[in-house]
Structures are given as C-alpha cells and as structure tokens.
Amino acid sequence: MTATIPRTLNVKEAIENRRSIRKYAQEPMNQDDLHEILRLASLAPSAWNAQTWRFAVVQDAAIKQQLQDAAYGQGQVTNAPAVIVVYSDMEDTLATVEETAHPGMGEAGREGQRKTFDGAFGGQDVAQRGQWGLSQANIAFAFVMIAARGLGYDTVPMLGFQPDKVKEILGLPEHVQFAGLLPVGKRAEDGFPHHRHSVERITKFY
Numbered sequence: 630m631t632a633t634i635p636r637t638l639n640v641k642e643a644i645e646n647r648r649s650i651r652k653y654a655q656e657p658m659n660q661d662d663l664h665e666i667l668r669l670a671s672l673a674p675s676a677w678n679a680q681t682w683r684f685a686v687v688q689d690a691a692i693k694q695q696l697q698d699a700a701y702g703q704g705q706v707t708n709a710p711a712v713i714v715v716y717s718d719m720e721d722t723l724a725t726v727e728e729t730a731h732p733g734m735g736e737a738g739r740e741g742q743r744k745t746f747d748g749a750f751g752g753q754d755v756a757q758r759g760q761w762g763l764s765q766a767n768i769a770f771a772f773v774m775i776a777a778r779g780l781g782y783d784t785v786p787m788l789g790f791q792p793d794k795v796k797e798i799l800g801l802p803e804h805v806q807f808a809g810l811l812p813v814g815k816r817a818e819d820g821f822p823h824h825r826h827s828v829e830r831i832t833k834f835y
C-alpha cells in the first residue's frame with residue numbers, strides 16, 4: 630500500500646521522499662497547487678538572474694497522447710494528470726533581458742543587464758548560448774521536482790523523447806532546449822527505493 634505523506638513536507642522530507650513515479654491517481658491536478666509548484670520553481674537561482682527557463686503545462690488528454698507518442702510511448706505521460714515541460718528559451722531571455730534586472734537598480738541596472746548579456750552572448754551562436762541557457766533551466770527543473778514533492782505530488786523527470794516532435798506539438802521555436810518532460814500527479818505506486826553512490830565515493834574533501 631502507498632504510504633500516506635503529510636501535505637507539506639520540509640526540504641529534507643521532500644528530497645528523501647522524491648522518487649520517480651510512473652503511475653498516478655486518476656484525478657485532475659489542483660490548479661492552485663500546480664500554480665504554486667511553478668511559482669516555487671521560478672524562485673530558482675540563475676546566473677545574472679537570467680531566468681532562462683520556461684514552462685509548458687499540458688493537461689489536455691489529446692496533447693498528452695501526442696507527447697507520449699513523441700516519448701517512445703512511455704505510459705507515464707498520459708497516466709499523469711499533468712505534464713510540465715521545462716525548457717530554456719535563451720533567445721527570449723536575450724530579447725527581454727532588461728526584465729531580469731532588479732527594479733531596485735533602476736535604469737542603470739537595466740542598461741547594465743543589457744550590456745552584460747550582449748557582451749557575454751553577442752559573439753556566440755544560437756546553439757552555443759542555448760546550451761548556457763539550458764544549464765540554468767536545469768536548476769529550475771530540479772526545483773519543480775522538489776516543490777512538487779513538498780506539496781504532496783510526485784513526478785518523473787524524462788529526457789527520453791524526440792525534441793523536434795515535442796517542439797512541433799507545443800508550437801515552440803526551433804532554438805529552445807529542453808530540461809525535460811515532467812509528468813506530475815499523486816502517486817499510485819511506491820516507486821523504487823533510492824540507490825545512490827555514497828558521499829565518500831563522489832566527494833573529495835580538501
């Protein structure tokens with residue numbers, strides 16, 4: 630039987646309790662909770678506060694089916710009530726970079742932000758700076774998983790899909806890069822216990 634988990638978990642509980650879940654209760658997502666998960670994820674940090682991540686939330690059954698087809702038929706896509714697609718849009722980030730300057734810094738901050746980004750990325754091609762954008766979006770991807778678990782929901786991160794097909798289904802521009810698909814809902818299975826390297830195996834202390 631699936632363990633009962635309190636509705637709001639602290640960070641330690643959310644991290645320890647998160648595991649990939651591929652079977653979900655067949656009930657729609659609470660829309661306020663969905664919004665709160667995205668709001669919490671949007672608090673993720675990013676270099677120069679670039680916030681390159683963008684979310685596409687799919688709850689429509691027909692579109693979920695299309696996503697599942699693009700994900701080699703992986704059943705968790707349609708089994709979950711919602712799929713959060715986390716991607717980075719570095720071109721949108723660059724075009725609107727003034728928005729990410731802290732308002733407290735005024736016009737000088739907005740100009741500084743523009744200068745910083747033009748200087749750092751103006752000489753790079755779309756693919757190169759897109760890769761940088763993705764490295765930021767991956768941080769938000771992890772935040773979505775932990776925020777969801779903290780609010781009593783479960784997820785499974787997915788990269789097993791054809792990116793071009795997903796772009797076509799969602800009408801996303803060619804240049805975007807995916808952190809992943811994230812089916813989300815209430816668990817209807819326990820998932821697998823964690824199997825991880827020990828801290829000693831992966832850490833050098835100096």
Ligand SMILES: Cc1cc2nc3c(=O)[nH]c(=O)nc-3n(C[C@H](O)[C@H](O)[C@H](O)COP(=O)(O)O)c2cc1C
Pocket residue numbers: 647648649650703785786787788789790809820821823
């Ligand atoms: C970036 C990423 C991509 C993944 N892609 C898939 C996927 O396409 N399908 C799937 O069933 N699981 C996928 N997984 C889930 C992993 O198999 C799982 O996270 C890992 O085995 C550890 O298990 P846990 O999440 O239960 O702790 C992916 C995980 C990550 C982080």
